[in-house]
Amino acid sequence: MKAVQFSNLILECATRTLRNQNGNKVVLRPLPYEVLLVLLQSEEPVTRDELFQRCWEGTVVTDQALTNVISSLRRNLLSLKAKCVEIKTISKVGYFIEVDGIEIERLPDVKAPEDVPRMFVDSELSALPPTHFDVPSSRPVNLAKLIPALLSTILIITLLLISYFKPFSEKPAFIKKGRYEQFALGDTHYFFKDMTSGFVSSDEMQEQLSRTIPPTCGVDIYIRLFPSSYEPDKVALSVWLQQEGGKRNHNFRQFAVEKEQIATYISEALINREVTCD
Incomplete structure (x- = not known):
């Protein structure tokens, strides 16, 4: 089992446990864990849209849902007396975690906590009143009572349409194509970015992928490599x-990968229920 160590804290990935050097710990819920992991991986501010896309996977929620998760993480850092760690709000952009150093640590296997639902719908939506009316036939309809319920119904329909069509949603920063080297092998398009000091070249990457992944996959594959100070x-x-x-x-992460294993891990990531290589 692997963990992310930053400042005086360790995030155990398999159990979603955040603990300090004094043995105090907090077991994070799935959403705060996902948000914290995305912030730790990013070397630049992460937009709210990218956090919604990667952590909520398209579920319709309000901005308050993300605000609540960030507030919860800040309380956890405070309770564990985190040193030189701060989740900063970047105005009109998103969030950025400022920390002295991050490294990967291998820990003994432990039993993971029982799984809990990964996504939820914001309480504002679940608390909407039912749209059922009991109007006596002998009396005229009271429009003052009907209008709030009708507006609630319209709001729900509008949110559902936005979640399906997403006409105005900006692409997450992770999949902005201008930030990558681009190449295609058959019907499969690759977007490659090596954020290390030249761990693997684009030509080597193409050679690996051409031997591992079918050229008729028809999926856009975005690949980023990050340095590992621990290994x-x-x-x-x-x-x-x-x-x-x-x-x-579908997004996938692996924290300790050798050069020859990169294409194999990408091939394994294609076996999932969301985006598969047919």
Whole structure:
């Protein structure tokens, strides 16, 4: 089992446990854990849209849902007396975690906590009143009572339409194509970014992928490599799989990967229920 160590804290990935050097710990819920992991992986501010896309996977929620998660993480850092760690709000952009150093640590296996639902719908939506009316037939309809319920119904329908069509949603920063080296192998399009000091070249990456992944996959594959200060001969790997047409996606992370294993891990990431290589 692997963990992310930053400042005087360790985040145990398999159990979602955040603990300090004094033995105090907090077991994070799935959403705060996902948000914290995305912030720790990013070297730049993460937009609210990207956090919604990667952690809520398209579920319709209000901005308050993310605000609540960030507030919860800040309370956890405070309760564990985190040193030189701060989740900063970047005005009109999103969030950024400022920390002295991050490294990967291997820990003994422990039993993971019982799983809990990964996503939830914001309480504002679940608390909406039912749209059922009991109007006596012998009396005229009271429009003053009907209008609030009708507006609630319209709001729900509008949110559902936005979640399906997403006409104005900006693409997450992770899949902005201008930030990558781009190449195609058959119907499969790759977007590659090595954020290390030249761990693997684009030509080497193409050679690996051409031998491992079918050229008729038809999926956009975004690949990022991050340095690993704990194991200098390995890298952290982030993969974003986007179905052609943009309707479904899947993201995958691996923290200690050798050069020869990169294509194999990407191939394994294609075996999932969201975006598969047909």
